Amino acid sequence: MTKLNLNWFPGHMSRTLRDIGTKLPLVDVVLEIRDARIPVASGNPELVRICAGKPLLTVLSKADLADPEITVAWQAHFRNNDEQWNDAGRIEAIDCRSMRDDKRVLELAAELAEPILEREQRQGRLRRPVRLLVVGVPNCGKSTFINTISGRRATRTEDRPGVTRGVQWVRSGRVELLDTPGVLWPAAGTEHGQLLLAITGAMPDTNTDVELLARKAFALLRPRYADLISERYKLSSADWEEYEQMLEMYSADPRMDAAAMATDLLFTRAALRRGCLRTGGEADTSRFAVIYLDELRDGTIGRISLEAPPEAEDV
Secondary structure (H helix, E strand, O other): OOOOOOOOOOHHHHHHHHHHHHHHHHOOEEEEEEEOOOOOOOOOHHHHHHOOOOOEEEEEEOOOOOOHHHHHHHHHHHHHOOOOOOOOOOOEEOOOOOHHHHHHHHHHHHHHHHHHHHHHHHOOOOOOOEEEEEEEOOOOOHHHHHHHHHOOOOOOOOOOOOOOOOOEEEEEOOEEEEEOOOOOOOOOOOHHHHHHHHHHOOOOHHHOOHHHHHHHHHHHHHHHHHHHHHHHHOOOHHHHHHHHHHHHHHOOOOOOOHHHHHHHHHHHHHHHHOOOEOOOOOEOHHHHHHHHHHHHHOOOOOOOOOOOOHHHOOO
């Protein structure tokens, strides 16, 4: 397939990285929110570097949209491989819209902050609220988490990246949350990681070829989630047989991208079954691309994960 241009690092992200560094002395704990569907790609190594020395709690948000078996496998993987970016000793998987899940995260953060607050009290200072710095890539659920905890629309939330533009304090009971804009980093990791960030909506669709992005997403889901794709878009066993035949036919020719050609066949069939038609009955794949990405991101297709730990490749 044609290569996508996915590098996106607007100026406000560079300013935010600097702001995080200056605000760090004001907080007790750093709460990093990652997307449970892409736990590695949505981790920002720049944040880990900048926040060095502060207790760090990492949670996997949007777990309600992710494959539950893969999420459990990721939690075990991080525990077994002694991941250091979670000082609480475990990886919490949450739905940011769930008050119960969010309160559990605050309880863990309060445990991490307790030694700091106790030390201040021994020094004669009054007990104060726990202060959390909330960080993560764009569109990972930070603002939803804060709004759920505060019980009000404290920050703007939309299903697109780049909505939060400035650092802001939000108070909820005995906790003060410092919300930050979603931050990527220059070059944004590997090419595959950039692709996953774009598919899940951490980069704006206006920054890339939406149809090509959707086709790549379709290809990524096919190996593990063929049944979900077939059910949603009414792909038949005959469609899959034709897919396999095309793969076999063109795979021996090095001039041909057999996988891309076979995937395009299924993508076009799915567009037709979804009713995306141009005049004359031809598939409107551009319109279908937008629908497909929306339905992937909001869970309409089903609960899917785009990254799996090595131990779960056969799950």
